[in-house]
Amino acid sequence: MLQFLARRLLVALLVCITVLTFAFALTRLSGDLAISIAGPNSTAADIEIIRKAYGLDRPVIQQFFDWVGRAMVGDFGQSYFFRERVAKLIGDRLPITLTLGLVGLGIALTVALPLGVISALREGRPIDRVISLVALLGQAMPSFWLGLVLMITFGLHLGWLPISGTGTWQHFVMPGTVLAFSAIPALMRLTRSGMIDAMSADYIRTARAKGLSRASIILKHAARNAAMPVVSIAAVQLGFMLGGSIVIETVFALHGVGFLAWESISKNDFPTVQAVVLLLAIIYTLLTLGADMLNAVLDPRLRAS
Numbered sequence: 001m002l003q004f005l006a007r008r009l010l011v012a013l014l015v016c017i018t019v020l021t022f023a024f025a026l027t028r029l030s031g032d033l034a035i036s037i038a039g040p041n042s043t044a045a046d047i048e049i050i051r052k053a054y055g056l057d058r059p060v061i062q063q064f065f066d067w068v069g070r071a072m073v074g075d076f077g078q079s080y081f082f083r084e085r086v087a088k089l090i091g092d093r094l095p096i097t098l099t100l101g102l103v104g105l106g107i108a109l110t111v112a113l114p115l116g117v118i119s120a121l122r123e124g125r126p127i128d129r130v131i132s133l134v135a136l137l138g139q140a141m142p143s144f145w146l147g148l149v150l151m152i153t154f155g156l157h158l159g160w161l162p163i164s165g166t167g168t169w170q171h172f173v174m175p176g177t178v179l180a181f182s183a184i185p186a187l188m189r190l191t192r193s194g195m196i197d198a199m200s201a202d203y204i205r206t207a208r209a210k211g212l213s214r215a216s217i218i219l220k221h222a223a224r225n226a227a228m229p230v231v232s233i234a235a236v237q238l239g240f241m242l243g244g245s246i247v248i249e250t251v252f253a254l255h256g257v258g259f260l261a262w263e264s265i266s267k268n269d270f271p272t273v274q275a276v277v278l279l280l281a282i283i284y285t286l287l288t289l290g291a292d293m294l295n296a297v298l299d300p301r302l303r304a305s
Contacts, residue, residue, distance in 0.1 A: 008292050012285045019281035020071070023274045024064050067274070076275035081267040086275045089260060094279075096166055096256035100248070101241040103172045104179030105234065112184045113230070116191025117218070123196060131188070139185040147178045147251040164253035175252045179245065183237040190233050194226030235291035239284035 042050075050056070055063060070077065076086035119131045154174060155163040162171050199218075208217065246258035253259075257276055264272035 008289050012289050015285050016278075016282055020068065020278055021064075023277040023281075024067060071275070071278065077271040079264075079269055079272050081264065081269040082272070086272050089272060090257060090275060090279060093256050093260050096254055097242055097245055097249070097258055100172055100175055100179065100245055100254060100256060101238055103176030104241045105183065105238045107176055107180035108183040108187055108237065109234065111180065112187035113191055115184075116188040117195055119188070119192045120195030120199065121218075135185040135188050138181045141181060143178050143182055144247055144251055146181060147175065147248060150174045150177065151252070166254055171252075171254075175248045175254060178248055178251075179241045183241065186233055186237065187230060190229050191226060194229055198226045231294050232288075232291045235287040239280075239287045242283055243280045 055066070058066075067077075074087055076090075078084065079086050079089055082089055115131050115135075119128045122128045151163050151174065154161045161173050162168070163174075165171050195218075242257075245254075245256060246262050248254070249256045249258040250262055257279070261273065261276045263269070264276065
C-alpha cells in the first residue's frame with residue numbers, strides 16, 4: 001500500500017510541476033507583459049518603469065524560479081488589475097466555486113446512479129434506450145444555452161429561483177444543475193456498464209444460488225464492484241466542473257474562481273491567471289489521487305499494480 005501511495009504521489013507531483021511550468025511559460029509567450037500592463041497608450045519610458053517595477057527586466061529563468069519559490073509558500077504576488085494580493089483574491093472566491101462544484105456533483109450522482117442501475121437491469125428494453133437517448137442529448141447540450149433556458153424559465157417566468165448572486169443555497173440550484181448535466185452522461189454510462197458486468201459475474205450467480213434477495217445482490221454485491229470506476233470518474237468530473245465553471249459563473253454572475261479567471265484573462269492580469277491555473281491543477285490532482293486511494297481500499301488488487 002505504501003509503494004502504491006508513493007507512486008501516485010510522485011505522479012501527482014510531476015503533474016503539478018508540469019502545469020506550473022506551462023502556466024508560467026504561456027503567459028510569457030503571449031507577448032511583452034510590461035506592454036500589456038502599461039496599456040496601448042503608454043510611452044516607452046512608462047513601459048520601462050513598469051518592466052523594472054515588476055522585475056520583468058530580469059532573465060526569464062530567474063523570474064520563473066522566483067515565482068516558484070514564492071508560490072511554494074502561498075505568495076502569488078499582487079494582482080495587476082485588482083491591486084490586491086492574489087492569494088487573498090482566490091481565498092475570497094474559492095468557497096463559491098467549491099460549493100458550486102459540490103452541488104453539481106451531488107445532483108449528477110443523484111440522477112446518474114439510479115438511472116445507470118435501472119438501465120443496466122433493463123438492458124435492451126425500451127427504458128434502457130430512452131435513458132441512453134436522454135444521456136446523449138444531455139452531453140450534446142451546450143452548458144451556456146441550458147443556463148439561459150433555466151434562467152428564463154425558472155427565474156423570469158416562474159420566479160422560483162434567483163437568477164444571479166450567492167446569497168442563499170437557492171442561488172446554486174440552477175448553476176449546479178447546468179454543471180451536473182455535463183457529468184451525468186459519463187457517470188450514467190459507467191454505472192450502467194459496471195452493473196452489467198457485475199450482474200453477469202460468477203459471484204452473482206453464486207449469491208443467487210444461495211437464495212439471496214435481488215435487492216441484497218444488487219446493493220451489497222454488484223453495486224460495490226460497479227462503484228469503483230464511478231469513484232474515479234466522479235473525481236475527474238468534479239475537477240472538470242471546478243475548472244470549467246468559468247462559463248457557468250459568468251452566465252449566472254457568480255463571483256467565484258472561474259469568474260476571477262475570466263476577469264484576469266480579459267484584463268491581462270497574469271499573476272492571477274497563473275495562480276488560478278496552478279490552484280485548479282493542484283485540486284484536480286488531489287481529487288484523482290484521492291480517487292486512486294479509495295479504489296485501492298475497495299479493490300486490494302490495485303495496490304499491487
